[in-house]
Amino acid sequence: MTAAVSTIRVLIADDEALVRAGIAAILGADPDIEVAAEAGNGADALTIARTTRLDALVLDIRMPGMSGLDVLRTLRSERCETPCLFLTTFGEDAYVAEALDVDADGFVLKSGDPRELIFGVRAVVGGGAFFSPAIARRILPRHLGASTSRTLDAKQAFASLSPREQDILRLVGRGLSNAEIAADLFLAQGTVKTHVSSILRRTAARNRVEAALIAVHAHEA
Known part of the structure; x- marks a missing residue:
């Protein structure tokens, strides 16, 4: 059973007022x-993130002037670990790949199911990774190589793991946090954390999002 969740405080940053209003209504x-x-x-978002207690950032990946990428890159350089969920559109694959380099925690497609936004915020606040399924099918972590071999490479990475690590990586791919994985598999949370660290090391995934993408690509038909 999942423990009661305290109020999740979120910052929304998007240069389009109507989009911000829609996101605010959904959340x-x-x-x-x-x-x-x-x-x-982006400049205002950076100032707010520096001065306000927040549990999650929901940033448009592209904004005029200082983009969402610039905001997160600056915050991460200042050792800010607030989870970040990026809003993106089709055709912005290169931006999503760059966002992985600055430790983004998830990606939601603007044209996707509105429920994904809520699922995404909850997932990243809980320590998980989240991305819209449409994004997962398009984005390939750089360490997996060319798109023509992504499924094969992911399957090989997945097969290199122990059965328990495979179980955990499947749940990481579903966006579950360490606490949720521990409850699902009846393991101590510290044990799950140790396994996740091993998964990242053995698959060469740089972060939890890339590990989740490996899980997705490994199970493509």
């Missing part, structure tokens, strides 16, 4: 999520 429909602040540009 506000969840009783556990509070839209603590909004920003219409």
